[in-house]
Amino acid sequence: MDQIEEIKAKIDIVELVGSYVNLKQAGRNFKGLCPFHQEKTPSFMVNPELQIYKCFGCGKGGDAISFIQEVEGVEFREALEMLAEKAGVVLKFERKQGGGVRDQLLAVNEAAAEYYHFLLSKHQVGGEARKYLSGRGLNEKVIESFRLGYALPTWDGLVKYLVGKKGYKIDLLEQAGLVVKTGENKAYDRFRDRVVFPLIDHRGRVVGLAGRVMPGADEKAGAKYINSPETEVYHKSEMLYGFYQAKQAIREKDRVVLVEGEMDMISSFVAGVGETVAVKGTALTEGQIRLIRRMTRNLILALDADGAGQTATRRSIELAEKEGMYVRVVKVSGGKDPDDVAREKPGEWRKMVEQAVDVYDYYIESAVERYGGAQAQDKRRMSEEVVPVLARIENEVMRMHYAKKLARVLEVETEVVLSEMSRVGRMSVVRGENMSEDVSEVKDRGSGMERQILALLLRLDKEKGEGVLEEVVDLMEDSLQRVVKEWFGSKKEVVEFIKSLPAELRGLAEEAYIQEVDEERAERDLREVVEQWRKKRWREVMESLRKELVEAEENGDDERVAKLRDKVVRLSKKIAKV
Ligand SMILES: [Zn+2]
Incomplete structure (x- = not known):
């Protein structure tokens, strides 16, 4: 096995x-x-x-x-x-392909996170940091679920603990980006006097760390945030901070709210928007979208309101739409970060998320904010930016709605915007790609009635099923017909039979078998469905025979005409008999 x-x-x-x-x-x-x-x-x-x-x-x-x-x-x-x-x-x-190194990197990251978490949650040296976090509304439970930590201001706290006490090699610590090496067996801690945010991947493993400088820390302390460098286990472009903790809420609410940084994420989470994750960077990447898309197609962007945030928002929208996501945008009012709003007015924040606007409103409003002058040049810029976006809208009602809205902004007739839109042409939007996939799938797999017939058959005594279906099985769609005939010819018990089918048929049979069937009245239901379906199929067959007949007559193909007439007559008799 x-x-x-x-x-x-x-x-x-x-x-x-x-x-x-x-x-x-x-x-x-x-x-x-x-x-x-x-x-x-x-x-x-x-x-x-x-x-x-x-x-x-x-x-x-x-x-x-x-x-x-x-x-x-x-x-x-x-x-x-x-x-x-x-x-x-x-x-x-x-174990193949460097699994060893990956495991070691994960282990040392885990140990470091554990160490920092201990300092923050249990040790007296973490007192200041605890005070700072609780001032930001982060209680013990939050500190626990995000496994937040604190790094001492000293240069070698982590080195002493991991190398001195736990026996890890300095080289491994360096490889994990936890320390900076200065010489043979000499290194200092990368994270000092910072609140530490373990970067937990979607499986709950610590793959790296981020450190936020303590308030009032020395200017020399460096950047506000520092992160683990890219390693074999940490890829920034695939990290969504908070995803692991937010997963369940994302699934339940069928949407995800995207913010920029760790603190935005946690504050939003604390404010009751559990489906929040942070991109840890400015714009969304394909890797991150892949993670999200398995859970939901509904994306709500809440990136910072500054210029960089707005550019990131537009880039993220384009990529997300290309990947088939439905995007809305939160308008963070007052030029504040989501973090500020969520912390200061949690209720307000939840409302903003609920009131997220459609991307098209966002595009128009953001263009107005940036070029909102009455000059011809401003209007040209606005239309150049917004029209191509609106041209992608497929629904006519929505197209008209936004064309009118943009026309009002530009102070022109709606027709002008509409003609600009058709000039720019419809760029491809991948939206709805799945829907068409589904449709073609259904075609190959027979009609709903045919699938229901199979479902009932598999729950009935074979003899009873054969009795009902024998005359009409040839009318079934190809692969369904094969399953039914295999079933009639098989000596196996139903579950064994399904398992023994070739892969291309097994899916069909499994899907039928897992359907809910009222076993008490399965036979009666089968007769009823078969009856309806047979009439429908006969009509369809008759229709196509007639078409073929007309064609054959037009081509003067006498032999074919005779054959088809014969078929039509026989089928009509059959139908008349019922
Ligand atoms: Zn479902």
């Missing part, structure tokens, strides 16, 4: 999913509210026999590994590692 199978065999999907979702038994399945989309009535099913899940609301489905990928927002390999840990399986491939 390969390791993936071994892990899957040791994990029970009902238990696994049940630790995230409240599940209730429903026949052979378990049922609950989908963790991947918002819903009030449960359409999320888990099947213990096949060890799979499927949401009939948003369409997500799969096995234990894909569930962890989705719910934790991690890649396949990470999901596998997490499950391996749960199952007590040691992954063999993990």
Whole structure:
């Protein structure tokens, strides 16, 4: 058995999913509210026999590994590692490719975070820092959940502890960016007299640190914030500060609020906006979007109101839209940072987040703020910046709404803006790409009725099903037809049968089997659905036969005409009989 199978065999999907979702038994399945989309009535099913899940609301489905990928927002390999840990399986491939160094870097970062956290939360030297943080509304619980710490003003506190007491090598500390080396076996601490924010990745591992200078600290103390350098375990472009703590709220609220720095994030979190994360930089990166997108497509940007923040906002919007996210923007009033507002007026902050405006309003308003003069040049600049953005809007009502709004701002007729918009042309917006994917998927997989037929069949005695379906099975869509015929020909019990299907058919069968079926009345339901579906299929077949017939007649293909006429007659008789 390969390791993936071994892990899957040791994990029970009902238990696994049940630790995230409240599940209730429903026949052979378990049922609950989908963790991947918002819903009030449960359409999320888990099947213990096949060890799979499927949401009939948003369409997500799969096995234990894909569930962890989705719910934790991690890649396949990470999901596998997490499950391996749960199952007590040691992954063999993990040791290859420098796994050793990564593990050591993680261990030393963890030890450093632990040390700083101890100083802040337990030791008297952390008193000042504790006072400072509690003055900012950060109580013990917050300090605990973000594992905040404090670094002493001395030059070698960490070195003494990690090297002297814990036996770590200076070279490893240097590699992790925790110290700066000055000579053979000599180094000083990178973080001094600072509040320390462990940078925790989406799996809860400390991959680096950030340090914020204490208020009133010496000017020589350097930058307000310093960070671990990039290492094998810390990549700035993939770090979203607070993501690990915010994950559940992001999922529940189906949105994420994006702020700039650690303190913004924590203050917003404390103010009750639990779905906040910080970019740790100015603009959003693709790596960060990937992390978010698994959880939600709704992004609310709340970057600083200064010039750099505004540029970052526009760049982030472009990238996020390209990646299929729906973006809104918080207008932080009074030129303040989210941190200030959230701390001073938590209620106000929550309101601002709720009132986030659509990106298009944001573009217009931000252009007005920057070029809002009455001069022709100002108006040209505004239109050059905003029109290409509005031209991307696909919905006609929205296009008109924003064209009018911009026209008012520019003091021109709406037609002028509209013609500018069509001149600029519609740039591609990836929005909605998924929707079209879904549609084509449905086409290949048969109609809803056909899938329901399969669902009922798999829950019924084979003989009963055959009796109902024998005459019409050939009318089914190809792959469904194959599943049905395989089933009729198989001697296996249903779960074994599904597992034995080739991969391209198994998905279909799994999806059918996990559907909720009233087993008591399955036979009656089957007859009813088959009846409806047969009529529909016959009409469709008749329609296409007639088209073919017309074509054949036009081409003077007599032989074909005769054949098709024959088919039409036979089908009409069949229909008449029912
Ligand atoms: Zn769902």
